Amino acid sequence: MAITAAMVKEIRVKTGAGMMDCKKALTEVDGDMEKAIDLLREKGLAKAAKKSGRVAAEGLVDMCMSDDKKSATIVEVNSETDFVAKNDDFKKFVKDIAVTVLKTDNADIESLMAQKYIDAEETVQEVLNAKIATIGENMNVRRFEKFEVENGQIAGYIHGGGKIGVLVALETGSDSEEIIALGKDIAMQVAAMNPKYISRDDVDEAYIAHETEILKQQALNEGKPAQIVEKMVVGRMNKQLQEVCLLNQTFVKNPDLTVEKLVKEVATKLNTEIKVAKVMRFEVGEGIEKKEENFAEEVAKQLK
Template sequence: MAITAAMVKELREVTGAGMMDCKKALNETNGDMEAAVEYLRKNGQAKAEKKSGRVAAEGLVKAVIKEDKVAAIVEVNSETDFVAKNDDFQTFVADVANQVLSTNATDVEGLLSEAWNADAAKTVKEALTEKIAIIGENLNIRRFEKITAENGCVVSYIHGGGRIGVLIEAETDIINEEIKAALGNVAMQVAALAPKYVSKDEVSAEYMEHEKEILKAQAKNENPDKNDDIIEKMIIGRLNKELKEVCLLDQTYVKDGDLTVAKYIAQVAKETGAKLSVKRFIRFETGEGIEKKEENFAEEVAKQMGQ
């Protein structure tokens, strides 16, 4: 039976497997789609290790919350955005997030050695290896965090279909939809403006000294004729401006430019009668810090389909 590009495309959409793996599976099963899916499951395992060296810089961030108190956020990477949109991959990422929600592991290595919640007969690492074999790309559970709110609640926000994920832990004596909606707004602020700290109280002396040295060098280069007293005043002004950008509570609230985030939270607290404060946030952005390989996907497809 002649294997068409449409058949390869259909199998890839169903399984998320690599293009040439799909083509081979269809050839081996004489075009039988169900048999080809089974073939990929049975024969892809040995290829997983070969894929492990390839750069996985796409993927998804997923967050799950239990009873407003316990939350997990995880980043799972794939090689391409195509696979990141695959239903099978998305289900796997959701399963990983739920695994993190119940784990006692403190790092990825510990998580990988655990029994897989979705199938206790295998470990998380074995489940990951199996998924690599089926999908046909290198996949990587890159990082995770878990929060347990002792005196308040946790809310999440996912931006861009999983491109950015945020958890906000708040201390509050009232937990209702109004409070959670307000914290959701703060989570969107974190996603959009990527602060480094909740407040100035978290900024280390080392960070301050490092930034002051940089700002001092910039100021002297720009104003070689200014004396040290003037340079010092310039540094203080610039440092305060920078702190307003990197500290969440000092940022201008994106939904109301007349408020800072701190003033917005105080406004919500007054309106609801709650004692409300942001304790911490976690922000994951898919692939941040990973060097991505530039590829021409159209040329790759044309080359592979011509073989």
């Protein structure tokens, strides 16, 4: 039986499942609408879809590293509550996602969700749907990043039991354990200070122009004379760049050093060159607008 767009739309409206899942279900049951709905429910897809509107802003960040420290991944998987995020089964799921990303090539979340789940026949999406149906709250694989270095090593750091994760790629000819130690120190720095850029060379002109204008207006609003505002802005801009550029930041473990000086010290000691090539910091829920819940109102609705 031919599967029409109207049939797919009807199933989607009734179940809330994704369009491709609806079409696949209809195809499997030769267009029988009721059997397609049952199939979607059996797979947990309808139930998962109904929960997809809930805000999942909790969760975990985790990472996976290759044995030679030349490739690594970092992932964020969200849940609705911190309670679920602390569940051992959820923790294993997040770790398995990180392993899957490391072992496969994925351009985006969509391609990752279509990958086979580690040591299973189901896809990542199918395993996720099953967990949503079992646990009873919305979850989603939000983002991932994969690092690779040809000459160098990658280090990582997880903070707060998975609330913040950082990967740091160092380009260097040395394979010393001190490189990994340096990378972890830098990752801890990034976790604590959250720099926007690695160095001043990475700062885009649009950012500088925008911030300079704000600093200029701030100075004028403070009543500073116009003739000295320019010099003040330059000074304040330099101070701001010191705060947002990783290499210019004061090293959190030793205030007498900047991160740049720390890197140079280790490079001199090991008689090699070291470059901070790439940094990635994931913080659980950052950028997600959390829904404000009113418990009293929720209870009142249930009593009506």
